[in-house]
Amino acid sequence: MVSRAKRLVRGCIGLLAPALLLQAVAARAATEPQEGWGLLNMPKGVTSVSREIHDIHMVVLWICVWIGVAVFAVMFYSMFAHRKSRGHKPATFHESTSVELAWTIIPALILIVMAFPATRTLKELYDTSEADLDIKVTGYQWKWRYDYLGTDVGFMSELATSQDSVYGRAPKTEYYLEEVTEPVVIPVGKKVRFLITAADVIHAWWVPDLAVKRDAIPGFVNETWARADEPGIYRGRCAELCGKDHAFMPIVVNAVPEEEFNAWLAAKQADAAALRELTEKSFTLEELMAKGEEVYGRSCASCHGASGEGIPGAFPGLQGSAIALGPVADHLDVVVNGKPGTAMQAFGAQLSEVDLAAVITYERNAWGNQSEDNIVQPADVFQFKQAR
Amino acid sequence: MAHGPAKGIRRWLFATNHKDIGTMYLWFSFAMFLLGGFFAMVIRAELFEPGMQIVRPEFFNQMTTMHGLVMVFGAIMPVFVGLANWMIPMMIGAPDMALPRMNNLSFWILPFGFSLLASTLFMEGGGPNFGWTFYAPLSTTYAPSTVNFFIFGIHIIGASSIMGAINIVATILNLRAPGMTLMKMPLFVWTWLITAFLLIAVMPVLAGAVTMMLMDINFGTSFFDAAGGGDPVLFQHIFWFFGHPEVYIIIIPAFGVISAIIPTFSRKPLFGYSSMVYATAAIAFLSFIVWAHHMFTVGMPLAGELYFMYATMLIAVPTGVKVFNWVSTMFRGAMTFETPMLFAIAFVVLFTLGGFTGLMLAIAPADIQYHDSYFVVAHFHYVMVAGALFSSTAAVYYWLPKWCGRMYNETMGKVQFWISFIGFNITFFPQHFLGLAGMPRRYADYSLQFADWNMVSSIGAFIYGASQLLFLYNVISTIVAGKKVSEPKVWEGAEGLEWTVATPAPYHTFSTPPAVK
Numbered sequence: 001m002v003s004r005a006k007r008l009v010r011g012c013i014g015l016l017a018p019a020l021l022l023q024a025v026a027a028r029a030a031t032e033p034q035e036g037w038g039l040l041n042m043p044k045g046v047t048s049v050s051r052e053i054h055d056i057h058m059v060v061l062w063i064c065v066w067i068g069v070a071v072f073a074v075m076f077y078s079m080f081a082h083r084k085s086r087g088h089k090p091a092t093f094h095e096s097t098s099v100e101l102a103w104t105i106i107p108a109l110i111l112i113v114m115a116f117p118a119t120r121t122l123k124e125l126y127d128t129s130e131a132d133l134d135i136k137v138t139g140y141q142w143k144w145r146y147d148y149l150g151t152d153v154g155f156m157s158e159l160a161t162s163q164d165s166v167y168g169r170a171p172k173t174e175y176y177l178e179e180v181t182e183p184v185v186i187p188v189g190k191k192v193r194f195l196i197t198a199a200d201v202i203h204a205w206w207v208p209d210l211a212v213k214r215d216a217i218p219g220f221v222n223e224t225w226a227r228a229d230e231p232g233i234y235r236g237r238c239a240e241l242c243g244k245d246h247a248f249m250p251i252v253v254n255a256v257p258e259e260e261f262n263a264w265l266a267a268k269q270a271d272a273a274a275l276r277e278l279t280e281k282s283f284t285l286e287e288l289m290a291k292g293e294e295v296y297g298r299s300c301a302s303c304h305g306a307s308g309e310g311i312p313g314a315f316p317g318l319q320g321s322a323i324a325l326g327p328v329a330d331h332l333d334v335v336v337n338g339k340p341g342t343a344m345q346a347f348g349a350q351l352s353e354v355d356l357a358a359v360i361t362y363e364r365n366a367w368g369n370q371s372e373d374n375i376v377q378p379a380d381v382f383q384f385k386q387a388r
Numbered sequence: 389m390a391h392g393p394a395k396g397i398r399r400w401l402f403a404t405n406h407k408d409i410g411t412m413y414l415w416f417s418f419a420m421f422l423l424g425g426f427f428a429m430v431i432r433a434e435l436f437e438p439g440m441q442i443v444r445p446e447f448f449n450q451m452t453t454m455h456g457l458v459m460v461f462g463a464i465m466p467v468f469v470g471l472a473n474w475m476i477p478m479m480i481g482a483p484d485m486a487l488p489r490m491n492n493l494s495f496w497i498l499p500f501g502f503s504l505l506a507s508t509l510f511m512e513g514g515g516p517n518f519g520w521t522f523y524a525p526l527s528t529t530y531a532p533s534t535v536n537f538f539i540f541g542i543h544i545i546g547a548s549s550i551m552g553a554i555n556i557v558a559t560i561l562n563l564r565a566p567g568m569t570l571m572k573m574p575l576f577v578w579t580w581l582i583t584a585f586l587l588i589a590v591m592p593v594l595a596g597a598v599t600m601m602l603m604d605i606n607f608g609t610s611f612f613d614a615a616g617g618g619d620p621v622l623f624q625h626i627f628w629f630f631g632h633p634e635v636y637i638i639i640i641p642a643f644g645v646i647s648a649i650i651p652t653f654s655r656k657p658l659f660g661y662s663s664m665v666y667a668t669a670a671i672a673f674l675s676f677i678v679w680a681h682h683m684f685t686v687g688m689p690l691a692g693e694l695y696f697m698y699a700t701m702l703i704a705v706p707t708g709v710k711v712f713n714w715v716s717t718m719f720r721g722a723m724t725f726e727t728p729m730l731f732a733i734a735f736v737v738l739f740t741l742g743g744f745t746g747l748m749l750a751i752a753p754a755d756i757q758y759h760d761s762y763f764v765v766a767h768f769h770y771v772m773v774a775g776a777l778f779s780s781t782a783a784v785y786y787w788l789p790k791w792c793g794r795m796y797n798e799t800m801g802k803v804q805f806w807i808s809f810i811g812f813n814i815t816f817f818p819q820h821f822l823g824l825a826g827m828p829r830r831y832a833d834y835s836l837q838f839a840d841w842n843m844v845s846s847i848g849a850f851i852y853g854a855s856q857l858l859f860l861y862n863v864i865s866t867i868v869a870g871k872k873v874s875e876p877k878v879w880e881g882a883e884g885l886e887w888t889v890a891t892p893a894p895y896h897t898f899s900t901p902p903a904v905k
Contacts, residue, residue, distance in 0.1 A: 036840045042757055042824040049753075057754045064744035072737060075715045079733070084655070084722040091720040094657040103712045104705060111701045114751065119694060121753040126690045141530075166833060168439050176438060177835040201526040202620060204685060204760060208826040213756050215686045217621060218525065219614020222687035235835075239685075239760040239828045241519045243526060244446045247831040313512035314446060314532065343530055 043208050046230045046255070050211030052121045060114055067110075125211075128223040131193030135184065139196075139203030139216035139238070140345060142245035142302065146184045149195070152272040153265060156350055157182050158298055159248045163306070166248075178235045181298065183252035187261035188231050196222045200345060201243060207236030207253055215240055228255040243343070245302055279353045279378040285361070288375065292362025295355045300363075303343065308367045315343065319367045328373045331360055332384045348385060353378040392895050401496075404488035405895065406473045407791075409495050413470030414784070416498060418860070420462030421777075423506070425853055427455035432815075432849035435842050440833055448832035449517035450509065456520025460638070461545045462502055464772065467780045468641040469494075469552045472580050475787065476556065478886040478893065479574045481565025481902045486558035494551035501544030508534035519830060521631065524612030524623040528604045535605060539598045546591045553587035556580055565885070567904035571662065574884050578665050579644030582672045586633045586640070589676075594630040597623065621686055628679035636675040639739075639771060640668060642779035643710060646732050648884070649786050650714050653729035654721030655881035660713040667706035667713075674703050684755045693752045700750035704743070711740050726879075727801030731782035734809050735775060742770030745820070760830075763823025769816045781808070781859065788863065789878040793892030794870030800862045807855035814848025 044054045082088045134149040140156075147154035160179040164170035173179075186192045196205050198216035206213040210226040228234070236251035256264070283291075297306070303315040308324075310317030318324050323331050335356060338346035347356065357378045364371040393399045393408065403409050430451045434442045443451065473491065477484055485491050508515040513532035516522065527535065560581045564573070573581075600623075603609040610616025612623045643664075651658045658664065680686075681700040684693060714736050723729070745767040749758050758764060789795050818841040823829075827838045834842065877887045885904070889897045 036837065039825040039837055039841065040821045043826070053753050053757055056751060057748070057757070060748050060751055060754065064747065068740060068744060071711065071715055071740070075718060075733075075736070078715075078719045078721070079723060079725075082654075082719065082721050082723055084724045088720075088722050090655040090722040092656065093659075093720075094717075095660050095662075099716075100660055100663050100709070104709060107705050107708045108702075111704060115698060115701065118697065118751045118753055122693055122697070123690065125753055125756065126693075166440050168441065172438060172836060174836070177833060201530050202523055206760075206826075206828065208757060211756060213685050213759055217614075217687070219620070220687065237826065237828050237831075241449070241523070241526065241830045243517070243530060244449065246449070247445065247828075247833045250835075311446065313514065 045209040045211050046228050046232065046234070047210055047226050048229075049121065049125050049226070050209065052117070052124070053211050056114075056117050056121060059117070063110060063114070125224070128193050128225050130191065131225060132190040133187065133192045134195060135186070135192060136195045136197070136221075137184075137205050137216065139198035139200075139205065139242065139249075140350065141200050141243050141343060142238075142249040143299075144180075144184075144205070144249065144251060145199075145350065148265065148268075151265065151269060153268040155182050155268075156299075157184060157252070159245075159250060161248075163301070175235075177248065178250050178252070180250055180252045183233070183254040185254045185256060185261060185264050186226075186228060187258045188228050188255050190258065191225055191227045193223060193225045196224065200343070202240050203238050203242045203249070204240035205236070205251060206239040207234050207251055209234040210236075210253065212236075213239055228253075231255050231257060248302075275352055275354065279382055282377055282379070283354075283357070285365070285375055288358045288361040289365060291354070291358035292360070293366070295351065295359040296362050296366075299347065299351065300359065308363070308369075318363050319369065324363045324369050325371045328360075328376055328380070329384070331364070332356075332376070332381065335360055336381070336385060353381040353385075356381045403492055403495075404484075406477050406485045406488070406491065407893065407895065409485075409488075409491050410470045410473030410475075411791075412495055413466050413473055416495070417463050417466035417470060420458050420466070420502065421856070422860075424455050424458035424463055425856060427451045427458065428849060429853050431455060432846040434832065435834070436846040437843060438834055438836055438839050443832075445832040446514065446517060449519075449830070450515040452830050453516045453519050453522075454506070454509065457505065457516070458502070459772070460520060460634070461542075462498075464638050464776045464780070465549060466498065468580075468583075468638075468776075469549075471576075471641070471645070471780065471783050471787075472552075472556055474791065475886060476559055476577055476580060477563070478889065478897055479577050479884055480560065480563065480568050481885050481898045481904060482559060482563035483896065483898050485555050486562055487555045490551050491555055494548045494555065497544050498548050501541045501548065504537050504544065505541035508532075508537045511537075521627060522601075523627070524601065524604070524620050528601050528612055531605065536602065539602050542598045543595055546595045549587050550591045553584035553591075556584040557588070560584075565898070565901040565904050571665070572904065574644070575647035575658065575661070575664055575668075576641070576644030579640045579647075579668055582668050583637050583640045586637050586672055586675065590630045590633045590637075593626060594634075597626045597630065600626075621683075624683050624686060625680065628682045629676075631682065632679040633672075633675040635768070635771070636671060638776050640672065642735070642739075642776050643668060645779045645783045645786075646714065646735050649728050649732040649782055650717050650736075651883070652786075652879050652881045653726060653732070654718045654723050656717060656721035657883075658713070659716035659719075660709070663709055664713055667709040670706040671703060674699065674706070678703065681750055681752075681755075684752050685759045697750060697752040701747065703750075704747050707743050711736060711743070726785075727796070727798060727805055728782040728786035730802065730805045730809075731778045731785065734805070735778045735782065738770055738774030738778070738812070742767055742775060745770065758823065760828055761823035762819040762827045762829055765829045766816050766819035766823060769819070773816070774812060778808075784863065786879075787886075788866060789870075789873050790886060790891055790893055792867050792870070793873060794866050795873050795878075796862055796866040796870055800858065804855055804858045804862060807858065808852060811848050811850075811852030811855055815845050815852055816848070818842075818844045818848075 042054055042057050044051055136147040136149055138145040143156055143158040145156050157180045160181050161177050162170060165172055196214045196216045198218045203216040204213055205216055212224050212226050214222045214224045232255055234253040238246055238249045304310050304318050308318035323334055336348035338344050357376045360376045364374050434448055511534050513534050516538045518527040560577055600611040604611050610618040612618050612620050647658055678700045680696045749755050785801055822838055822841050827834055874891055876891055878891060885902060
């Protein structure tokens with residue numbers, strides 16, 4: 001009996017050691033920066049909700065680890081001690097009502113203990129009342145749009161990493177696939193309510209450091225919120241499969257002090273006003289082509305191809321296409337209103353009149369396309385939109 | 389007893405013998421397993437390092453979708469139907485399945501269903517690319533033109549499953565030998581009885597979901613289109629009302645296999661037989677009322693979130709009972725560690741890890757961070773691969789000598805076990821880290837901080853994939869040239885009617901019912 005007890009103790013130590021090691025590693029991982037091999041755990045984040053979620057995660061994790069250690073200790077002990085090769089004779093017991101009751105009731109009690117903090121945090125997470133700022137987030141294939149409600153400020157935010165970098169023709173930089181053309185800016189210490197929706201398929205707006213993940217569903221508006229405690233740049237991703245470029249529509253949130261935010265918002269308002277004036281200006285073909293190439297690369301090339309070749313069977317090419325060579329009105333209609341029932345989006349709400357004019361002009365002149373009406377001015381776009 | 393199998397191809401095309409049909413199911417599922425595994429290798433090769441190297445993102449999405457569909461519907465579900473066909477009649481003392489011609493039909497429509505599905509990869513527009521969960525509107529308005537082939541493929545596969553399930557229920561309820569009461573049935577039979585009811589209940593729901601898609605795509609309805617008054621979230625409710633019982637359809641027969649193997653090699657009766665039956669029934673019941681835990685980020689009302697969180701957490705109780713019972717069966721037994729036992733023990737350990745992460749995922753606020761990340765991918769591969777696939781591998785090693793009268797190569801079996809076990813953990817354990825650190829699932833490419841663990845995971849996947857070829861080789865070499873065994877009871881500690889018939893099992897068994905005490 002003594003030797004068996006000794007063996008049991010030794011077995012337990014053997015199992016405890018790795019568990020404690022794991023705990024030490026996890027504790028270290030929580031304090032060290034999360035990258036490379038040190039990337040092991042959920043970030044604590046910068047909101048009260050994200051910290052509560054992290055705590056719940058760690059508590060549940062450790063309850064699971066210790067239950068696992070206990071159960072597998074018994075199992076590995078029997079595998080060691082109760083093997084036929086050691087001459088162990090099998091017992092014949094096959095039930096015990098009291099033991100079976102115990103291991104039904106005790107886990108149920110442990111679950112109840114877990115449910116309390118989870119319920120509290122979930123309630124907090126759902127309380128979207130009394131927000132200081134409302135930002136509408138719209139998911140598109142494959143980019144995000146942010147509109148600051150109650151102001152004229154709204155912009156698209158797209159992947160800034162180049163296709164060359166993705167396909168190995170250019171080096172990958174530090175923020176590969178984590179950089180966008182324009183981050184969404186929020187004030188620190190203010191409760192920001194995000195109103196999340198989508199224009200085409202379902203996306204999901206996920207920023208781990210803010211503990212925000214909410215599906216963006218076409219035809220529905222979901223609400224969630226975050227109050228960032230520290231200024232910083234927080235990077236997130238689309239979390240719901242949304243088609244071809246699901247992995248290529250990152251999120252960047254720039255949390256700044258309130259004064260800086262107010263200054264930024266005022267400057268964006270002024271930009272919006274200036275853009276309205278530009279709409280009345282007349283551009284040369286060269287100006288439109290230069291601008292159009294840039295817009296095309298950003299908004300069109302991922303489907304229609306860098307030189308308008310398209311993807312056979314999925315997305316039509318534009319080189320020599322009937323739309324690009326045909327009447328301007330049809331071309332405007334497709335680009336501004338999209339093509340319902342297909343992946344072709346309505347860009348009228350995504351791009352400014354100047355960008356629309358430039359990209360349409362570009363498509364009518366690039367890659368050997370030579371259409372009769374080859375120049376479209378912002379004013380034409382404006383009139384087209386008004387006529388509808 | 390009088391007549392043997394028909395000659396040549398007629399034996400298989402017109403098969404009504406449960407053993408022949410079981411064999412065909414097993415080979416078909418292994419072929420699908422290799423196909424789905426090939427898709428997985430493409431995925432892991434592309435994710436070996438950041439950047440797109442091997443495939444384009446649109447093709448990557450076809451690979452993840454087809455991998456899921458082929459593994460779930462082509463590999464795991466048919467392998468257990470094959471085991472059911474082979475073993476249930478032999479375990480309950482029946483001469484065959486109750487509905488042999490329907491049995492033939494339910495198998496033979498499967499290859500057509502999967503041909504329909506796989507043929508889309510060679511068509512213009514490509515295969516299904518919207519994930520195995522095919523959420524609308526990505527799978528309707530925005531689907532490739534081949535989506536109708538996918539829909540009809542699912543219809544055929546579903547019809548096959550329903551017929552197989554009806555057959556199993558009819559067999560178990562009608563053809564048990566005299567004296568084989570329900571509470572004397574082996575657990576594998578019990579788990580399949582419960583699984584068959586789940587299948588009959590939810591496969592029509594899946595058929596309904598894809599039919600609504602068909603209407604939306606081709607006939608102008610708007611079930612899932614908000615612009616026409618429909619609701620994309622409705623699709624998810626319907627899908628997961630099917631999908632959650634579906635994951636138990638996959639794992640419950642595995643419980644039965646493990647409950648057969650562990651007592652055999654512990655030389656001790658299964659601990660808590662009746663609590664095993666009740667726990668399985670409880671898990672099956674709960675599976676119908678927890679579906680929306682797959683949708684915690686969809687924007688349900690708070691009350692809905694809380695209900696689905698509490699209900700889901702409850703599943704841990706009957707699941708825990710099962711694990712405790714298996715460990716208690718081993719406790720104070722006289723264990724040996726042949727290959728089936730090694731896979732069974734690995735099942736208990738790794739399935740329990742998958743259960744723990746399942747409990748973590750049930751905690752709704754924490755799920756806000758876990759949802760749709762690689763943490764989920766790690767979780768369900770721990771229960772699907774280390775759960776369902778390890779148990780079916782264990783089952784093949786365990787019953788193969790009974791099926792063909794030849795013993796597999798034990799050393800090769802153990803080597804295959806260790807390579808599988810190590811390869812599996814190298815593949816999927818780091819995916820927990822990736823998910824917690826913020827890498828979403830179904831990503832064709834990822835940012836640089838995820839590079840290290842992705843490379844580890846890919847290396848593990850190649851190891852695990854290679855170990856399955858060793859398994860194939862071991863099985864074939866056993867059938868062709870394994871050491872002959874002839875005693876009815878192949879394993880010293882085995883109990884049950886299947887071990888009372890001759891080895892190899894004759895073409896017809898129990899033409900007269902055995903006496904069960």
